[in-house]
Amino acid sequence: MNVVVDQDKCVGAGQCVLAASDIFDQREEDGIVVLLDPSPSADKRPAVREAALLCPAAAIRLRESE
Template identity: 60%
Template sequence: MKVTIDQDKCVASGQCVMAAAEVFDQRDEDGTVVLLNANPPVELAADVRQAAVLCPALAITVDE
């Protein structure tokens, strides 16, 4: 699994962090998404997919 983010699309809703805190974080100054792990382990796959679905800006891409 390969995860990419588009910080320009991010609206800082925090849904990704709530779904997969091991993979996503937010910048303190503006809440923009920060990718902590572009290749998360298989046990986090469902959480990462959920984060991508929940993102209102569609800023997360997951390639299997």
Template identity: 60%
Template sequence: MKVTVDQDACTGSGQCVLSAPEVFDQRDSDGIVVLLNDGPDPRLHEKVREAARICPALAITLTRP
């Protein structure tokens, strides 16, 4: 799984961080998503899929490597 984020689309809701804190974080200054790991371990894939699904801005894209 390859993860990309669109920081310009992100609204800073933090749902991704709640779903997969091993993969996503937020900037302290404005809450915009920070990608910690663009190729997460398969054990985290379900959490990452959930984060992408619930992102209100659709700022998370998942693709095959």
């Protein structure tokens, strides 16, 4: 899995951090998403998928490995 975030689309809701805090964080000044791990391990992937689904701005894109 490869994770990509679009900081321009992010609205700072923080749902990604609540779902997968090992993968996502937020900037202190404005709450915009910060990607901590663009290639999460298999055990983290369900939480990352949930984070992408919960994102109200659709700012998280996932590319599944084959």
